[in-house]
């Protein structure tokens with residue numbers, strides 16, 4: 422089921438590949454041998470997962486986008502609708518950083534993140550649907566990007582290393598978390614002291630954004646949910662056509 426309102430759905434036709442940033446593909450070298458692009462599937466199946474929440478802090482939680490909808494994520498119109506280049510530039514990534522594309526889908530943004538952090542950096546590509554991760558791996562192999570670590574997460578745990586991540590990037594994902602508090606707790610633990618979580622969410626305040634309300638969020642709602650979970654808003658980037666881009670750091674304890 423599409424999350425867009427009708428008129429724009431008709432315009433979505435072709436598969437799309439971005440090319441942002443000039444960093445070279447992270448080709449293997451003698452010093453930096455190939456890291457096989459193998460999906461880490463070792464989730465702890467004994468961990469008890471509470472029933473999914475339907476609401477959080479007054480907001481209805483959206484259903485997970487099914488992997489059969491993946492072509493929508495690489496639609497031709499995405500650059501125009503999201504200004505993906507500007508969005509990526511706003512992240513101001515640096516070579517060598519460790520970032521996570523959380524809820525990476527088929528890797529539309531993952532490949533660009535991998536180019537920007539370069540061969541010395543790492544991108545954890547996390548999703549709860551192995552099918553999405555397989556699509557991502559196929560695209561990463563074709564692009565010859567070897568600094569991506571695809572990880573199968575669970576709805577309560579993105580399975581990230583503790584205290585190592587510079588940036589957790591969530592595009593059009595947070596509003597789908599069925600267990601927001603558990604996810605935010607794990608994300609907090611994964612970040613370095615200076616690390617950030619960045620949310621890109623379609624603007625709930627803006628009726629002109631042709632996305633169903635369930636898949637949008639207001640700034641006030643994002644803050645209402647993240648601040649009690651140990652995050653402080655550090656920066657808002659307000660120039661994207663349809664989305665908020667909100668940068669949160671760890672709240673001092």
Ligand SMILES: C[S@@+](CC[C@H](N)C(=O)[O-])C[C@H]1O[C@@H](n2cnc3c(N)ncnc32)[C@H](O)[C@@H]1O
Nearest residue numbers: 486494524525526529548549550576592594597
């Ligand atoms: C709308 S798609 C966005 C994909 C990608 N971020 C993009 O912008 O192209 C949302 C993705 O988030 C994933 N997702 C939902 N809840 C998740 C969770 N708790 N942990 C990891 N991934 C999750 C879904 O499986 C789906 O692939």
